[in-house]
Amino acid sequence: xxxxxxxxxxxxxxxxxxxxxxxxxxxxxxxxxxxxxxxxxxxxxxxxxxxxxxxxxxxxxxxxxxxxxxxxxxxxxxxxxxxxxxxxxxxxxxxxxxxxxxxxxxxxxxxxxxxxxxxxxxxxxxxxxxxxxxxxxxxxxxxxxxxxxxxxxxxxxxxxxxxxxxxxxxxxxxxxxxxxxxxxxxxxxxxxxxxxxxxxxxxxxxxxxxxxxxxxxxxxxxxxxxxxxxxxxxxxxxxxxxxxxxxxxxxxxxxxxxxxxxxxxxxxxxxxxxxxxxxxxxxxxxxxxxxxxxxxxxxxxxxxxxxxxxxxxxxxxxxxxxxxxxxxxxxxxxxxxxxxxxxxxxxx
Amino acid sequence: xxxxxxxxxxxxxxxxxxxxxxxxxxxxxxxxxxxxxxxxxxxxxxxxxxxxxxxxxxxxxxxxxxxxxxxxxxxxxxxxxxxxxxx
Numbered sequence: 465x466x467x468x469x470x471x472x473x474x475x476x477x478x479x480x481x482x483x484x485x486x487x488x489x490x491x492x493x494x495x496x497x498x499x500x501x502x503x504x505x506x507x508x509x510x511x512x513x514x515x516x517x518x519x520x521x522x523x524x525x526x527x528x529x530x531x532x533x534x535x536x537x538x539x540x541x542x543x544x545x546x547x548x549x550x551x552x553x554x555x556x557x558x559x560x561x562x563x564x565x566x567x568x569x570x571x572x573x574x575x576x577x578x579x580x581x582x583x584x585x586x587x588x589x590x591x592x593x594x595x596x597x598x599x600x601x602x603x604x605x606x607x608x609x610x611x612x613x614x615x616x617x618x619x620x621x622x623x624x625x626x627x628x629x630x631x632x633x634x635x636x637x638x639x640x641x642x643x644x645x646x647x648x649x650x651x652x653x654x655x656x657x658x659x660x661x662x663x664x665x666x667x668x669x670x671x672x673x674x675x676x677x678x679x680x681x682x683x684x685x686x687x688x689x690x691x692x693x694x695x696x697x698x699x700x701x702x703x704x705x706x707x708x709x710x711x712x713x714x715x716x717x718x719x720x721x722x723x724x725x726x727x728x729x730x731x732x733x734x735x736x737x738x739x740x741x742x743x744x745x746x747x748x749x750x751x752x753x754x755x756x757x758x759x760x761x762x763x764x765x766x767x768x769x770x771x772x773x774x775x776x777x778x779x780x781x782x783x784x785x786x787x788x789x790x791x792x793x794x795x796x797x798x799x800x801x802x803x804x805x806x807x808x809x810x811x812x
Numbered sequence: 813x814x815x816x817x818x819x820x821x822x823x824x825x826x827x828x829x830x831x832x833x834x835x836x837x838x839x840x841x842x843x844x845x846x847x848x849x850x851x852x853x854x855x856x857x858x859x860x861x862x863x864x865x866x867x868x869x870x871x872x873x874x875x876x877x878x879x880x881x882x883x884x885x886x887x888x889x890x891x892x893x894x895x896x897x898x899x
Contacts, residue, residue: 496862496865496866497866497870497871498865498866498872500871501861501871501872502862505858640855640858640859640862641855699855700853701853701854701856702853
């Protein structure tokens with residue numbers, strides 16, 4: 465079973481971080497005394513710019529109902545674009561897909577976005593759909609693991625993530641958690657095609673194994689609260705500490721089951737949660753300099769796209785594969801609090 | 813209109829931003845250490861700084877935290893920034 469291709473799609477409304485900061489400043493003024501401190505929080509996210517689902521001025525008129533309708537209106541075409549790109553790169557037609565897993569945590573849709581894609585793309589009527597809501601940032605890794613679990617020999621699976629984080633923005637919430645999140649998260653979609661029809665061709669990674677890790681009694685570390693205004697972010701300072709202190713034992717146990725250690729991993733495909741999270745992962749796993757460069761680059765370019773981010777990093781990794789025989793580790797963390805690991809190997 | 817900086821006001825602000833009130837000392841005085849003594853994580857500390865700036869209508873500087881040892885030092889810093897703003 466192997467990853468055959470990835471595809472990505474970003475909404476067209478691109479703003480650099482300073483333009484976004486200027487817009488936020490007008491919201492913060494009158495509520496917080498020192499708006500430069502809040503601007504510094506946004507700059508410290510080390511995000512250069514973000515693509516938004518809507519033009520900036522459209523956010524002023526959003527309530528929960530309008531924001532969620534915008535989520536559906538944008539998620540369907542953006543998801544279709546990412547999925548079609550991944551399928552095209554894999555040389556697979558939509559009719560060949562047997563399993564489609566759709567992950568999101570930034571909008572609600574029933575029928576789910578994957579069902580709406582059935583009416584847009586020539587997907588088969590007997591396609592097994594797997595919409596997953598609520599895994600948050602971990603869902604890129606978890607979804608890849610679930611697709612690989614679900615595929616039978618000879619089948620083709622696809623994972624699609626669409627995250628429109630900007631549509632969850634609470635303009636009336638001036639809490640530090642909301643201000644931190646509004647400086648970090650962006651919008652985008654990513655898809656990965658998985659094939660279970662033989663060995664991986666040269667340059668493509670085999671999915672060797674997957675592992676779920678749950679950290680007990682961490683429910684308030686990250687997540688959403690829901691109110692009349694929609695999604696309200698739950699974010700604690702514990703996230704980087706868990707990355708630094710709690711991830712390593714699970715990673716070592718997982719790799720150890722395959723006779724491997726962290727030093728044996730040539731390529732890390734890590735969800736770019738934020739600067740402190742990436743630093744925590746690198747410190748906790750004692751990674752060499754540059755090991756997470758692809759994740760840092762993704763963060764800098766588009767921000768944290770929740771579950772889509774690790775798949776964007778995977779797409780970049782497929783474009784620049786390591787030498788044959790290399791091991792790779794795809795990993796992400798998310799609400800629960802939890803982590804998901806996928807062991808990859810580029811065959812010789 | 814800004815609030816006058818006194819110890820009870822500052823202690824009330826600190827208590828409102830403790831991530832785990834049960835881990836904080838029963839009594840917070842001018843001698844209570846800021847680092848370590850209040851069991852604050854980075855996000856709580858940032859929230860406290862913003863609350864201090866909003867309450868007293870001052871701007872704390874990047875290096876202000878380095879010389880702070882106690883809650884009393886923090887109160888003196890707030891007064892200093894207020895004095896600078898009024899001159």
